Amino acid sequence: MLDKALTGGRRYWTWIFFLIAVIGVAFITYLKQFNDGLGITGLSRDVSWGLYIGQFTFLVGVAASAVMLVIPYYLHDFKKFGKIVILGEFLAISAVIMCILFIFVDMGQPMRIVNVILYPTLNSIMFWDSVVLMGYLALNLVIGWTTLGAERKGVRPPDWVKPLIYLSIPWAVSIHTVTAFLYAGIPGRHFWLTAVMAPRFLASAFAGGPALLILLALLVRKFTKFDPGHEPIQALAKIVTYAMFANVFLLGMEFFTAFYSNIPGHMHPFHYLYAGVEGHGKLVPLMWVSSIFALASLGLLVFPGLRKNEKILAFACVMLFTSLWIDKGFGLIIGGFVPNMFEGITEYWPSLPEAIITLGVWAIGLLVLTVLYKVAVSVREETA
Amino acid sequence: MYDSGKIIAGLIVFVLFVTFPFLSNMGKASAKPKPSIDTPVINQMQVKKCVESKEFMRSEHMQLLNNWRDSVVRNGDRIYVNKAGQSVTMSLQNTCMDCHSNKKKFCDECHNYMGVKPYCWTCHIAPKEKMPKENML
Amino acid sequence: MLDLSYRTEGEDAEGEHVMSMNRRQFLRLVGVSTVAGIGGTAVFSGLRNKGLEAVQTMPDPRALTAKRWGFVVDISKLQTDEDYQKCIDACHDIHNVPDMSSLPAELQKRQEVKWIWKDTFEHTFPTAPEDEYQNSELKEKNFFLFCNHCAEPACVRVCPTKATFKRKDGIVMQDMHRCIGCRFCMAACPFAARSFNWRDPRPFIKPGKENKEFPTRMIGVVEKCTFCYERLAKGMKPACVEASNGAIVFGDLEDPNSEVRKIIATKYTIRRKPELGTQPGIYYVIGGGEHA
Numbered sequence: 001m002l003d004k005a006l007t008g009g010r011r012y013w014t015w016i017f018f019l020i021a022v023i024g025v026a027f028i029t030y031l032k033q034f035n036d037g038l039g040i041t042g043l044s045r046d047v048s049w050g051l052y053i054g055q056f057t058f059l060v061g062v063a064a065s066a067v068m069l070v071i072p073y074y075l076h077d078f079k080k081f082g083k084i085v086i087l088g089e090f091l092a093i094s095a096v097i098m099c100i101l102f103i104f105v106d107m108g109q110p111m112r113i114v115n116v117i118l119y120p121t122l123n124s125i126m127f128w129d130s131v132v133l134m135g136y137l138a139l140n141l142v143i144g145w146t147t148l149g150a151e152r153k154g155v156r157p158p159d160w161v162k163p164l165i166y167l168s169i170p171w172a173v174s175i176h177t178v179t180a181f182l183y184a185g186i187p188g189r190h191f192w193l194t195a196v197m198a199p200r201f202l203a204s205a206f207a208g209g210p211a212l213l214i215l216l217a218l219l220v221r222k223f224t225k226f227d228p229g230h231e232p233i234q235a236l237a238k239i240v241t242y243a244m245f246a247n248v249f250l251l252g253m254e255f256f257t258a259f260y261s262n263i264p265g266h267m268h269p270f271h272y273l274y275a276g277v278e279g280h281g282k283l284v285p286l287m288w289v290s291s292i293f294a295l296a297s298l299g300l301l302v303f304p305g306l307r308k309n310e311k312i313l314a315f316a317c318v319m320l321f322t323s324l325w326i327d328k329g330f331g332l333i334i335g336g337f338v339p340n341m342f343e344g345i346t347e348y349w350p351s352l353p354e355a356i357i358t359l360g361v362w363a364i365g366l367l368v369l370t371v372l373y374k375v376a377v378s379v380r381e382e383t384a
Numbered sequence: 385m386y387d388s389g390k391i392i393a394g395l396i397v398f399v400l401f402v403t404f405p406f407l408s409n410m411g412k413a414s415a416k417p418k419p420s421i422d423t424p425v426i427n428q429m430q431v432k433k434c435v436e437s438k439e440f441m442r443s444e445h446m447q448l449l450n451n452w453r454d455s456v457v458r459n460g461d462r463i464y465v466n467k468a469g470q471s472v473t474m475s476l477q478n479t480c481m482d483c484h485s486n487k488k489k490f491c492d493e494c495h496n497y498m499g500v501k502p503y504c505w506t507c508h509i510a511p512k513e514k515m516p517k518e519n520m521l
Numbered sequence: 522m523l524d525l526s527y528r529t530e531g532e533d534a535e536g537e538h539v540m541s542m543n544r545r546q547f548l549r550l551v552g553v554s555t556v557a558g559i560g561g562t563a564v565f566s567g568l569r570n571k572g573l574e575a576v577q578t579m580p581d582p583r584a585l586t587a588k589r590w591g592f593v594v595d596i597s598k599l600q601t602d603e604d605y606q607k608c609i610d611a612c613h614d615i616h617n618v619p620d621m622s623s624l625p626a627e628l629q630k631r632q633e634v635k636w637i638w639k640d641t642f643e644h645t646f647p648t649a650p651e652d653e654y655q656n657s658e659l660k661e662k663n664f665f666l667f668c669n670h671c672a673e674p675a676c677v678r679v680c681p682t683k684a685t686f687k688r689k690d691g692i693v694m695q696d697m698h699r700c701i702g703c704r705f706c707m708a709a710c711p712f713a714a715r716s717f718n719w720r721d722p723r724p725f726i727k728p729g730k731e732n733k734e735f736p737t738r739m740i741g742v743v744e745k746c747t748f749c750y751e752r753l754a755k756g757m758k759p760a761c762v763e764a765s766n767g768a769i770v771f772g773d774l775e776d777p778n779s780e781v782r783k784i785i786a787t788k789y790t791i792r793r794k795p796e797l798g799t800q801p802g803i804y805y806v807i808g809g810g811e812h813a
Binding site for chain 1: 628630631632633634640643644645647648675678679680681682683684699700701702703704705707708709710711712713716717718719720721740741742743794797798799
C-alpha cells in the first residue's frame with residue numbers, strides 16, 4: 001500500500017519536497033550540534049531541558065489522543081468514527097516518531113542510546129517511557145496497517161487485531177501517564193511535584209490531539225476526495241471541549257494550591273512565568289497568550305451554535321492547539337527549572353540552531369503523516 | 385521492463401554507493417602494521433612482559449580494558465592479578481600508557497590499519513610524545 | 522499469526538510445476554530472517570562469557586573504607602576568599618575540571634562546570650527563605666556546595682542506564698563511559714550538584730595544569746564531585762579536605778567513633794533540603810566559632 005504515496009499531483013509533490021528541504025537544512029544543523037555539542041542551544045547548567053524535551057512531552061500527548069477515537073468506536077460501537085479512526089492511528093505513529101527523534105537530538109551521547117536497552121533500569125521512569133513509546137508505536141503500526149489493508153481488500157480485519165486494539169487503549173493512557181511521571185516524581189522542583197500532573201497531561205492531550213485531528217480532517221476534506229463527514233468532526237469537537245475544560249480547571253487548581261498555601265517555593269515558578277521575577281520575564285507574553293487562547297477557544301467551543309460552524313470550530317482549534325503547545329511544549333519545562341535550585345533566575349530561550357532542528361523534526365513528522373494519510377485517503381478513494 | 389531508465393540508473397547509483405569504500409582505497413597499498421615497543425620504560429625492562437601475554441593482548445585487550453573499566457568504576461576494585469599471579473593497578477592511562485607511551489607508533493598502528501577509532505583518549509589523557517617523560521604528580 | 526503457507530505449489534501458463542511467492546511474502550521472509558540473524562548473533566555474543574573471574578580483581582589494600590562516606594563542613598574555620606579558592610582549585614585541578622572563564626560572561630554562567638563551589642546561606646539553604654532578622658554574619662558568610670552523596674539519591678533513581686549509581690560505601694558515583702547525556706539526573710537533583718559538558722572540555726583545561734593521572738571527560742556527559750574516590754582508593758584524603766585546613770572533615774557517617782559523627786553529636790548541624798528525603802551526607806556546622 002505504500003506505493004500509493006508515490007503517486008500524487010503537483011501540490012502533493014511540492015509539499016513533500018518542501019518538507020525534505022526543511023529536513024535537509026535541519027540535518028546539517030544537527031550535524032553541527034553533534035560536533036560542537038548541545039552548547040549551541042539555549043540550554044544551561046540551570047535550565048538543562050528546554051524546547052526539545054518540551055516538544056517531546058507535548059507530542060506524547062498528541063500520540064495518546066488516538067485513544068479518543070478508539071474508545072468510542074471499538075468499545076462503544078460509535079460507528080460515526082469508523083472512517084476517521086485510521087487518521088487518529090496514523091497521527092499517533094507520526095507523533096511517536098517525532099517524540100523519539102526529539103529525545104535523540106536532545107541527548108549528549110546519542111550513539112550510546114543502546115545503553116538504555118543493554119542496562120535496563122527498572123526504577124528509572126525514562127526507561128519505562130522508552131518501553132511504552134516503542135510498544136505504542138508498534139501497536140499503532142500493526143493495527144493501522146492491518147485494518148487499512150483489510151479495508152482495501154474489502155474484508156473484515158483479522159480477529160487477532162481486536163485484542164491489540166483493546167490493548168492500545170490502556171497503553172495510550174500509559175504513555176502519557178509515564179511521561180508525566182518523568183516530572184511528577186522529581187523531589188526538588190515544586191512546579192512539577194504535583195499529583196495533578198498526570199491527569200492534567202491526559203486532559204490536555206485529549207483536548208489538543210483531537211483538536212489537531214479536527215484540523216487534519218478539515219484539511220483532508222479540502223485537499224482530497226475523502227470527506228470525513230460533518231458528524232464525526234462534531235463528535236470530536238465535543239470531546240475537545242470537555243477535555244479542555246478539565247485541563248483549564250486543573251490548571252486553576254495548580255494556581256490555587258500555589259498561591260493559597262503562600263509557600264514561596266510553590267509560587268515562584270508561577271510568578272516567573274506569568275509576571276516575571278526581578279526583571280526577568282522572557283516567557284510572560286507567551287504564557288498570557290496561552291491562557292487567553294485557552295479561554296477564548298473554550299468560549300467559542302462551549303456554544304453549540306458556534307461549534308457547529310466549521311470555520312469557527314477550526315479557528316477555535318487553532319487557538320486551543322497553540323495554547324496547549326505553549327503551555328506543555330514550553331512553559332511546563334521552563335517552569336520546573338526557573339527559579340533554579342538556589343531560587344536564582346537563569347532564563348532560557350531557544351537558540352536559532354535549536355529552533356531549526358526542532359522544525360526539522362516536525363518536518364519529518366509531517367512527512368510521515370503526509371505519506372500515511374496519502375495511503376489512507378487513496379485506499380478510501382479506491383474502495384469508495 | 386517498465387521504468388527501465390529509472391531502474392538501471394538506480395542500480396548504478398546503488399553499486400557505486402556500496403563499493404565506494406573499495407573504490408576510494410584503490411591504489412593505496414596498506415603496509416602490515418608494525419607496532420613498536422621502543423619506549424623509555426620498556427627499554428629499561430629486563431624482561432619485556434606486558435600485563436598478559438602478547439597473544440592474549442592482541443586478541444583480547446579490548447575486552448580486558450572493558451572489564452577493567454567496570455571493575456574500577458563500578459566495583460571499586462583497582463588491583464588486577466594476572467595469569468602469572470602478579471598484581472597491577474588497572475588503569476589505561478597510568479599502567480598501559482606508562483609502558484606504551486608511544487601511542488602513535490603502537491596503538492594507532494593497528495587501529496589505523498583496521499580502520500577503528502576507539503575514543504578512549506578523548507578522556508584518558510594520552511602521553512605526550514617526542515618529549516622527555518614528564519614528572520608524574 | 523505468521524502465515525507460513527507462502528509456499529504454494531501450482532502450475533504456470535505452460536503447465537510447468539512452479540513455486541510461487543508474492544512480493545509481500547518475500548519481503549516478510551527477508552525481514553524475519555534479518556531480525557532473526559542479527560538478534561541471534563547478538564544473543565549468542567552476549568552470552569559468551571567475557572567477564573573477569575572474581576579472583577582476578579581486588580581492591581587496593583591501601584584503600585580507605587567506610588559504610589557511608591560523608592563530610593562535615595565548618596565554615597567558621599574559613600576566613601578569606603583565598604581559603605575557599607584553595608579548596609576549589611585543589612579539586613578542580615586534580616580532576617581536570619574545565620575552566621570556562623574565557624567564555625563571555627553569559628555563556629560562562631550557562632555552561633560552567635563545577636564540582637565544588639561557594640555560595641551564600643540564602644542560596645545554600647533556599648528553603649529557609651530570606652529572613653531579615655537572621656544573624657547578619659550568617660547571611661554574609663559563604664558555604665561550600667558539592668554533591669551531597671545522598672543515601673537515597675533522586676539522581677540514581679532516575680538514571681536510565683545506571684550511569685550514576687550508589688556504591689556500597691555510600692559514594693554516588695558517575696560512570697562516564699555509560700552516560701548517554703540525557704540530563705535526567707540534572708533535573709532530578711534538588712541541589713544542582715551536577716554539570717553537563719555542553720561543549721568539548723579539553724580546550725578549557727588550564728594548560729600545563731592538567732593532571733595526567735586522571736582522565737578528562739568528553740562532550741555530552743554529566744559530571745560532578747565523586748568524593749575523590751580515586752584518592753580514597755590509595756589511602757589519601759579527598760583533595761578539598763586536605764586543602765581546607767580542617768574546615769571540611771570527612772569520615773564514615775555510620776561509624777559512631779568517626780570524627781564526623783563526633784562533631785555531629787556535639788555541634789548543631791544542618792543539611793540542605795532535608796525535607797525532600799534524599800538523606801544528604803554533607804552536614805554543615807552552624808555556630809561553630811564565636812560567631813556563625
